[in-house]
Structures are given as structure tokens and as C-alpha cells.
Amino acid sequence: xxxxxxxxxxxxxxxxxxxxxxxxxxxxxxxxxxxxxxxxxxxxxxxxxxxxxxxxxxxxxxxxxxxxxxxxxxxxxxxxxxxxxxxxxxxxxxxxxxxxxxxxxxxxxxxxxxxxxxxxxxxxxxxxxxxxxxxxxxxxxxxxxxxxxxxxxxxxxxxxxxxxxxxxxxxxxxxxxxxxxxxxxxxxxxxxxxxxxxxxxxxxxxxxxxxxxxxxxxxxxxxxxxxxxxxxxxxxxxxxxxxxxxxxx
Amino acid sequence: xxxxxxxxxxxxxxxxxxxxxxxxxxxxxxxxxxxxxxxxxxxxxxxxxxxxxxxxxxxxxxxxxxxxxxxxxxxxxxxxxxxxxxxxxxxxxxxxxxxxxxxxxxxxxxxxxxxxxxxxxxxxxxxxxxxxxxxxxxxxxxxxxxxxxxxxxxxxxxxxxxxxxxxxxxxxxxxxxxxxxxxxxxxxxxxxxxxxxxxxxxxxxxxxxxxxxxxxxxxxxxxxxxx
Numbered sequence: 001x002x003x004x005x006x007x008x009x010x011x012x013x014x015x016x017x018x019x020x021x022x023x024x025x026x027x028x029x030x031x032x033x034x035x036x037x038x039x040x041x042x043x044x045x046x047x048x049x050x051x052x053x054x055x056x057x058x059x060x061x062x063x064x065x066x067x068x069x070x071x072x073x074x075x076x077x078x079x080x081x082x083x084x085x086x087x088x089x090x091x092x093x094x095x096x097x098x099x100x101x102x103x104x105x106x107x108x109x110x111x112x113x114x115x116x117x118x119x120x121x122x123x124x125x126x127x128x129x130x131x132x133x134x135x136x137x138x139x140x141x142x143x144x145x146x147x148x149x150x151x152x153x154x155x156x157x158x159x160x161x162x163x164x165x166x167x168x169x170x171x172x173x174x175x176x177x178x179x180x181x182x183x184x185x186x187x188x189x190x191x192x193x194x195x196x197x198x199x200x201x202x203x204x205x206x207x208x209x210x211x212x213x214x215x216x217x218x219x220x221x222x223x224x225x226x227x228x229x230x231x232x233x234x235x236x237x238x239x240x241x242x243x244x245x246x247x248x249x
Numbered sequence: 250x251x252x253x254x255x256x257x258x259x260x261x262x263x264x265x266x267x268x269x270x271x272x273x274x275x276x277x278x279x280x281x282x283x284x285x286x287x288x289x290x291x292x293x294x295x296x297x298x299x300x301x302x303x304x305x306x307x308x309x310x311x312x313x314x315x316x317x318x319x320x321x322x323x324x325x326x327x328x329x330x331x332x333x334x335x336x337x338x339x340x341x342x343x344x345x346x347x348x349x350x351x352x353x354x355x356x357x358x359x360x361x362x363x364x365x366x367x368x369x370x371x372x373x374x375x376x377x378x379x380x381x382x383x384x385x386x387x388x389x390x391x392x393x394x395x396x397x398x399x400x401x402x403x404x405x406x407x408x409x410x411x412x413x414x415x416x417x418x419x420x421x422x423x424x425x426x427x428x429x430x431x432x433x434x435x436x437x438x439x440x441x442x443x444x445x446x447x448x449x450x451x452x453x454x455x456x457x458x459x460x461x462x463x464x465x466x467x468x469x470x471x472x473x474x475x476x
Contacts, residue, residue, distance in 0.1 A: 089413060113419030123410030125428065169414075176418050 045211050046115070046180050048086065051094035056081050058094065059237035061230065063180065068202070068212040070226035070242075072219070078235040079215045080120070083182040086213070087117035098179065116178035120185045120215075122169030124157045132157075132172055142171045146197050162189040170198065174205070181205075183214045187221065199225055219243070253463060265290065307376045316376045320360075320383050324353045327387045331395040337402040348394050356386045385456060389441060397437025404429045448474075 044062035052058045056078050063069060071079050085092040088103065088111055096103040098114055106114070126132055130153035133139045143152060146167045160168070170186055181202070187195040203225065206212055213230075216222050222229060222242065229242040268290045275283040307319055328349025338344040360383045364370065370378040405412065408429060415425035448454055449471075453461075460470035 087417065089416065109416075109419045109421050112417055116419075117417050119410070119413070119417075121410060123408075123412070123414030125408075125411040125415055172418065 045099055046086075047095075047097045049095040051082075051085055051092060051096060053081060053085050053090055053092045055235055056085060056092075057235045057237070061237070061239065063211045063213065065179070065209045065211050066206055067228070068206050068214055068226045069228045069230055070222035071213060071215045071230045071232060072217065072222060073232035077232045078237070079232045080184055081235075082232060082237060083117055083184055083213060083215065086180075087112055087115055087182055089117065113176050114178055115180040115182065116173045116176055117182040118169050118173045118184060118186060120166075120188060122165055122172075124165075127156055127158075129153055129155045129157065129160070129168060132168070133175060135175075139171055139175050142174060142201065143168075145201060146171060147194060163191065163194060166190065167194060167198065170201075174201075179211065181210055181212045183212060185215050185217070187216070187218075195221075265294075304376075304380065307380065311372070311375055313372075313374045316374050316379055319376065319380060320357070323380075323383060323387055324349060324356065327352055327356075327391045331391050331398065334395040335399050335402060337399075337406055339402065348398055351394050352387065352390045356383060356390045359386050381456075392440055393437040396440065397433045400436040401429065401433035404432055 043064065045065040046063040048062070049060045050058040051060070059082060061069070071082070073079050081090065084090045085094075086096060088096075088108060098106070098111075103111055124132060130136050133153075136143075136153050140150065144150070148164075148168070152168075157165075166186055166189055170183075173181065183202075186202075187198050190198065199221070202210075202212060202214075212225075214222075214225060216225075223244040226242070229240050231238055231240045268286065272283040272286050275281070275286060303319070307315055328345060331348040331352065332338075332345045335344060339347060360379065363382055363386075364373045364379055368378055368382075373379075405426070412425045412429065416422070444452065454474045457467075457470040457474040460473055461467055465473075
């Protein structure tokens with residue numbers, strides 16, 4: 001390099017070379033920033049081939065660690081059925097692999113700890129909030145992050161609003177430390193501040209490798225949170241190039 | 250032993266008068282029960298008449314094969330009745346098979362135990378003992394299993410979200426369905442426990458009543474019931 005610099009007339013060439021190196025680096029950084037994850041380029045963590053139920057047509061997709069896919073489509077199109085089939089909550093057929101392990105070789109409870117589904121209307125089996133967490137102290141940082149005070153532990157479930165239920169169900173699911181999170185409209189009943197808090201919470205986890213399938217009706221939200229877009233219509237699942245990628249050069 | 254009062258058909262007919270009174274009340278108050286009431290009454294009379302014939306033959310035969318067949322048919326009918334009482338049905342054969350299977354297992358086990366360990370008739374399968382005993386045990390079983398299955402299926406449907414919430418967090422099915430199962434078992438056992446605790450105070454058990462009417466001293470009849 002020093003030799004090149006000393007050669008008169010090659011000055012411009014050197015500058016161009018330097019610019020190239022710099023710009024490639026910036027481009028990679030930008031790409032990472034846009035991709036919001038260092039895991040984006042990794043091999044798929046979840047692979048699904050011809051997953052089907054009696055209502056869902058065969059669906060195939062792959063999801064990488066640190067990737068978030070938004071799922072959109074009209075009501076009743078089968079978005080929830082797709083997530084329930086992946087979590088193995090409804091009878092279904094097809095090949096589902098996590099980290100190369102076939103789902104059929106993994107016991108149901110273990111599978112659902114790895115691939116955790118948070119429904120649009122979460123269920124509760126005990127009377128107070130705290131009883132739904134194995135360790136409340138571990139959950140506390142996340143609970144606070146989503147705007148709950150410490151004493152929320154003693155709150156009766158019957159007095160929670162829909163939005164509070166959704167947020168607490170999300171914390172509950174994150175405490176299991178899943179590799180894949182299946183979210184069914186997790187922000188549908190939330191005020192704008194809570195929506196932002198939930199989005200930020202998930203975004204941080206996606207950055208550190210969590211893979212997410214996120215059902216949303218909100219195109220703007222899909223643009224914020226997701227790298228890719230799946231559209232479900234009449235039981236048919238297909239990947240679409242999202243409008244926010246189609247319009248940008 | 251033979252000091253019982255024989256009934257003639259006129260006396261039987263007079264007893265059915267009350268059924269007609271009930272049917273009349275149903276018509277007056279528009280309860281819409283008279284049809285099913287009459288059908289049930291006629292069905293009962295026909296069934297009892299047939300059973301009288303069958304039991305007479307069965308008791309004279311004392312054959313293990315025919316006693317077994319009669320017992321099997323009784324269990325099948327009980328299973329059918331328990332399945333009929335379900336608000337929510339399990340799919341396919343489960344609805345019928347699960348209840349009947351449970352009843353078969355429990356009632357046969359208890360009957361055989363009672364026959365071989367306590368009553369000990371000779372031979373142990375003597376239909377005069379085996380069939381009425383199985384009938385009583387099946388009657389209780391039918392109530393218990395019918396209620397238990399009904400509670401299990403309805404509360405699983407009603408509490409689907411809470412059961413699924415636990416499944417989704419990696420709970421095993423035993424843990425997730427635990428509260429529902431316990432509730433179902435409690436509602437299945439409740440009538441038996443209730444009737445046991447008021448036995449002799451509020452109600453006299455059928456078996457004891459039967460033996461008293463048949464001329465057995467009450468103290469002996471009590472022993473039968475308690476065993």
C-alpha cells in the first residue's frame with residue numbers, strides 16, 4: 001500500500017479503491033441495520049414443508065434465527081390455524097424441523113417450549129397473575145418494561161384488561177425462552193405506548209436470535225417489525241415481496 | 250323366606266294410575282313431558298316383563314356362558330345409556346367405547362370380588378347372585394361414569410383456553426388437564442358419597458329393602474348391604 005501511495009499519478013486510483021472498501025463496509029453495516037440482525041444470513045432454524053390441516057392447504061416456509069416474518073390476510077383466512085399447526089396444537093400433517101430435528105422426534109411439551117404460541121386471547125388457569133409464572137422475580141424486568149408495577153403479581157386475572165392480558169401472556173411466553181415465538185396479533189388491543197413497548201421488546205430479542213412469526217393486520221406495523229411477509233388467503237399460504245421492499249430501489 | 254305378597258295384574262294396573270295422573274298434569278301445565286313419560290313407562294313395563302322371562306330361564310340354567318353373555322349385554326346397555334347422557338360427544342367410537350370400557354372394567358371387577366370374596370355362592374357365577382349384584386353396581390357406575398365423562402368433556406371445552414395456555418408453555422397433558430380431570434372425578438363420585446352418607450337415614454338401599462320385603466330380618470339385610 002505504502003508503495004502504491006509513493007507512485008505518482010496513482011493517487012486517484014488509491015482514493016477510488018479506499019472509497020470502494022469504505023462504501024462496501026457501510027453498505028454491509030446498513031444491510032445489517034435494515035436486517036436488524038446479525039443472524040439474518042444464517043441457515044433456517046425452522047423449516048416447514050407441506051404443513052396442512054383439514055382447513056389449511058399445504059404450506060411451506062423457512063425461518064432463520066433472528067428473523068421476523070409478518071403474516072397478513074383477511075380474517076378467517078387461516079393465519080391462526082397456521083400458527084396452531086406449527087405449535088402442534090391441532091391435528092396436522094407435514095414436515096416441520098427445528099435446527100434440523102424433525103418435530104415428530106421431539107415430545108409435545110418440549111416442542112412447545114421451543115416453539116411457543118401466544119394466542120390472541122390468552123388463557124389463564126389460576127386466579128392471580130403471579131401464579132402463572134414459575135419465577136416472578138425473573139420475569140420482573142420484562143414485566144416492568146411492559147409498564148406493570150412490581151405488585152402486579154397479586155392482581156386478580158379477572159380484573160385485567162384485554163391489553164394487560166396480552167402483555168402478560170407475552171412475558172409468560174418469553175420466560176420459557178423459546179427459539180421460535182408465534183404471535184397472534186399481540187398488539188391488537190393495546191394503546192400506542194404499549195404497542196411501541198411490545199414492538200421494542202420483541203425487536204431486541206429478534207436481534208439476539210429469536211425467530212418470530214407475527215400475525216398483524218397493520219401494514220405499517222409489518223413494515224416496522226418484519227423482514228419478510230407471508231400472506232394467508234383462503235387457507236393458502238404464500239410469501240410476498242413486501243410493499244416496503246418493492247417500493248425501495 | 251317365602252312370606253312375600255304376590256301381586257295380581259289388577260293391582261299392577263292400579264299402581265300405573267299415578268303415571269297417568271302425572272301425564273295429565275303434564276298436559277294441563279303444558280310441560281311437554283307426557284309423551285316421554287308414557288313411552289318410558291311402557292318401555293319399563295315391557296323391559297321388566299322380558300327380564301322376568303330371561304331371568305327365569307337364566308336362573309334355571311346356571312351356566313357360566315349364559316350368565317357371562319347376560320352380563321355383557323347389561324354392560325353394553327349401560328354404556329349406551331351413559332353415552333346418551335353426554336352433552337358433548339367425543340368423536341367416533343370414543344364416546345361409547347370409553348364409558349363402556351370403564352364400566353366393564355370397574356363393575357366386573359367389583360362384582361367378581363363380591364362374589365368370590367364376600368358372598369361366595371356355589372358356584373360363584375350363580376346368576377341368582379351375579380346378575381342382580383352386577384345390575385346394582387352397574388346402576389351406580391352408570392351414574393358416576395355418565396356424570397364424570399360429561400363433566401370432563403364440557404369443562405375441557407369451556408376451559409379450552411386455560412388448558413391450551415398450559416400446553417403452550419410446555420406443560421404435559423396430565424398437568425394441563427389436571428384441574429379438569431379432578432373436577433370430573435369429583436362430580437362423578439359426589440352422588441355416591443352423598444347417598445352413602447345419608448344411607449339408612451334418608452333412604453333405605455334397594456338391596457336391603459328387597460331383602461326385607463323378601464322376609465329377611467333387617468339385621469341380616471343390613472349385612473348384605475354393607476358388604
